[in-house]
Amino acid sequence: MLIDCPHCGPRSNEEFTAKGDATAKLPAGDAGPEAHYRHVFVRDNPRGRHEEFWHHTGGCRCWLVVTRDTVTHEIFEVTTASEHLERQASGGKK
Amino acid sequence: MRYSVFTLAQQALKGHTGWPKAWRQVAPQKAYDIIVVGGGGHGLATAYYLARNHGMKRVALVEKGLIGLGNVGRNTTIVRANYNLEGNEPFYAHSLRLWEGLEKELNYNVMFSQRGVINLFHSDGQRDRFVRRGNSILLHGADAVLLDRDGVRRYAPMIDIDNSRFPVMGGLLQPRAGTARHDAVAWGFARGADRLGVDIIQNCEVIGFDIQNGVVKGVETTLGPIRAERVGIAVAGNTSTLGRMAGLELPIESHVLQAFVSEGLKPFLDCVVTFGVGHFYVSQSDKGGMVFGGDIDGYNSYAQRGNLPMVEHVVEAGVTMIPRLSRVRVLRSWGGIMDMSMDGSPIIDKTPVEGLYLNCGWNYGGFKATPASGWCFAHLMATGEMHEVSRAHRLDRFRTGHSIDEEGTGAQPNLH
Numbered sequence: 362m363l364i365d366c367p368h369c370g371p372r373s374n375e376e377f378t379a380k381g382d383a384t385a386k387l388p389a390g391d392a393g394p395e396a397h398y399r400h401v402f403v404r405d406n407p408r409g410r411h412e413e414f415w416h417h418t419g420g421c422r423c424w425l426v427v428t429r430d431t432v433t434h435e436i437f438e439v440t441t442a443s444e445h446l447e448r449q450a451s452g453g454k455k
Numbered sequence: 456m457r458y459s460v461f462t463l464a465q466q467a468l469k470g471h472t473g474w475p476k477a478w479r480q481v482a483p484q485k486a487y488d489i490i491v492v493g494g495g496g497h498g499l500a501t502a503y504y505l506a507r508n509h510g511m512k513r514v515a516l517v518e519k520g521l522i523g524l525g526n527v528g529r530n531t532t533i534v535r536a537n538y539n540l541e542g543n544e545p546f547y548a549h550s551l552r553l554w555e556g557l558e559k560e561l562n563y564n565v566m567f568s569q570r571g572v573i574n575l576f577h578s579d580g581q582r583d584r585f586v587r588r589g590n591s592i593l594l595h596g597a598d599a600v601l602l603d604r605d606g607v608r609r610y611a612p613m614i615d616i617d618n619s620r621f622p623v624m625g626g627l628l629q630p631r632a633g634t635a636r637h638d639a640v641a642w643g644f645a646r647g648a649d650r651l652g653v654d655i656i657q658n659c660e661v662i663g664f665d666i667q668n669g670v671v672k673g674v675e676t677t678l679g680p681i682r683a684e685r686v687g688i689a690v691a692g693n694t695s696t697l698g699r700m701a702g703l704e705l706p707i708e709s710h711v712l713q714a715f716v717s718e719g720l721k722p723f724l725d726c727v728v729t730f731g732v733g734h735f736y737v738s739q740s741d742k743g744g745m746v747f748g749g750d751i752d753g754y755n756s757y758a759q760r761g762n763l764p765m766v767e768h769v770v771e772a773g774v775t776m777i778p779r780l781s782r783v784r785v786l787r788s789w790g791g792i793m794d795m796s797m798d799g800s801p802i803i804d805k806t807p808v809e810g811l812y813l814n815c816g817w818n819y820g821g822f823k824a825t826p827a828s829g830w831c832f833a834h835l836m837a838t839g840e841m842h843e844v845s846r847a848h849r850l851d852r853f854r855t856g857h858s859i860d861e862e863g864t865g866a867q868p869n870l871h
């Protein structure tokens with residue numbers, strides 16, 4: 362699996378650390394226990410397209426968001442986590 | 456037909472042409488009392504114990520492919536009961552006791568071999584942790600023996616005890632642990648369940664649930680609808696997919712775990728050994744192949760095959776622990792999809808949908824749990840009560856703060 366890091370170019374997934382579902386969004390501190398429970402423990406776990414964090418630990422050490430198919434491992438998009446957050450904040454469909 | 460020396464002799468005289476099929480090929484009836492979804496080890500054991508322990512007569516097991524092609528036929532067959540926590544160890548101790556009588560019980564040779572499992576340790580801190588775990592195991596009625604360096608050397612002389620980077624300090628041995636023939640476990644439970652009247656329906660995929668006002672009424676399958684007031688899901692890596700059909704939100708991620716087998720060697724290793732530095736475990740099959748594996752690949756996956764970086768990692772760890780393995784040729788590698796839970800421990804519980812029950816979260820340790828999982832899941836579905844040894848395996852434990860996190864890694868399925 363090759364991940365095309367926006368800073369470093371295409372690199373083997375060995376250089377990266379998988380950090381899990383990127384759609385789980387940290388709720389506000391006062392959102393209540395149910396929201397925090399869901400954030401920490403509940404996962405969509407889709408068969409197919411999945412947005413996930415990868416940390417380029419063996420490269421630029423940047424946190425990335427990779428959109429990948431969990432059946433074929435095809436990678437559709439790689440962005441930096443900060444760009445991903447900006448998109449989330451502006452409510453824009455990615 | 457009961458298998459015995461006499462039936463064997465009889466069949467031998469007939470040139471083995473008269474053996475009956477081990478289970479019937481059946482088409483689904485319109486309705487059952489209970490439907491079990493998933494023909495892996497857990498589903499088959501559940502169906503068996505529903506009939507055997509609870510006298511349930513109208514039980515169906517539906518499997519989307521052929522039974523035994525899922526993880527039950529893909530695992531590295533290690534059976535052990537060396538867990539640490541209160542919520543888990545009594546369950547696994549119960550499972551080990553069931554394994555010890557399984558062949559008699561099923562009248563089927565599952566080749567359960569109590570050859571012992573050693574977990575190596577390499578530092579003071581690791582030793583202390585293992586001593587604590589050993590005591591916990593003993594308190595729960597399973598067995599544990601602390602080996603020093605010489606003990607390890609005597610038990611498994613091929614291990615590189617004096618490894619310059621990771622010298623072995625000792626190991627925690629569980630003599631009653633071992634391996635079993637995984638396919639035979641699936642076939643034995645299938646045959647046993649069939650003999651007690653369970654309909655095992657293969658090539659029948661569940662594609663939806665009939666749920667009315669929060670109560671389950673049956674399942675939709677590729678062979679048409681089947682009615683039942685009670686439905687149990689035991690589909691391992693496909694749990695989230697099935698859960699979504701029933702509107703369940705689950706603490707599960709699907710991950711791929713790989714395993715490997717080498718060419719056949721003469722007897723070389725007569726126990727199971729796990730490395731204490733990297734994740735690596737190995738045993739030798741009765742055919743002589745070295746069977747080994749390591750960590751999950753680490754990212755969500757529904758592909759029943761892994762990628763090369765983990766192959767390299769596993770082989771490196773193996774050769775570090777047993778340098779002699781370096782010349783051994785690997786014949787095959789494969790992968791299976793694990794239902795990783797958010798604390799690394801299983802779930803056997805009711806769901807918010809009335810009549811719908813869930814058995815999942817086996818991570819990469821579910822083979823050893825097969826008999827007890829079926830035992831407890833059948834108990835739950837037949838009586839409505841959680842079985843005593845499994846009462847901590849609740850679905851709502853994450854919400855209430857009662858996670859059972861053996862590794863202490865937190866809600867990170869790829870680290871368990």
Ligand SMILES: Cc1cc2nc3c(=O)[nH]c(=O)nc-3n(C[C@H](O)[C@H](O)[C@H](O)COP(=O)(O)OP(=O)(O)OC[C@H]3O[C@@H](n4cnc5c(N)ncnc54)[C@H](O)[C@@H]3O)c2cc1C
Binds near residue numbers: 533823
């Ligand atoms: C490589 C590898 C090594 C392992 N090593 C060990 C080990 O050494 N020791 C140990 O204890 N555990 C081990 N495990 C874990 C163990 O194999 C699993 O935890 C356990 O087998 C899971 O339960 P099961 O047998 O019921 O699963 P499975 O055999 O996967 O059964 C689930 C079944 O559900 C069926 N299904 C899915 N969706 C549907 C549907 N919609 N309709 C109908 N049927 C459906 C599937 O086809 C499948 O047959 C290992 C796993 C792997 C992959």
Ligand SMILES: [Zn+2]
Binds near residue numbers: 367370420421422423
């Ligand atoms: Zn980078």
